[in-house]
Amino acid sequence: MNKSSPTAIESFELFDLGSDYPDYFQGFGVCGTEFDHCVVGCASTQSEAFDDLMEQFAQCEGVTCGMTDYVERKIIAENDKPNEIPLMGDKMYYLGLRFNLPTK
Secondary structure, three states, X not given: OOOOOOOOOOEEEEEEEEEEOHHHOOOOOOOOOOOXXXXXXXXXXXXXXXXXXXXXXXXXXXXXXXXXXXXHHHHHHHXXXXXXXXXXXXXXXXXXXXXXXXXX
C-alpha cells in the first residue's frame, strides 16, 4: 500500500452495534484489538447512523477526504443497504468503526 496516497488506510472494521437507549449504550473502543482509533455513529435509523459514523470518521485527525470516500464506498459495496425504518421512542441505532491510519 502506498503510504503517501490520500486514500491509504491501513485497515478498518465496521460493527453493527444494534439499537439501545442512550442511557444504556455500553460504548465502543479499541482495547484488546489491533486497532488504534474508533468512532461511533448513532441516530434513529440505521441509514442516519451510517451518515453520522462517516461524519465522525471524516473529522478524525489524519483522515483525508480520499480515505473517507474509500472507506464509505467499500462499506457500501460489502454490506446491505442501511434501513430507513425509524426506531420507536428514544432508542438510537449505533454503528462503530475501528481503524488504523498509515504510520508516518
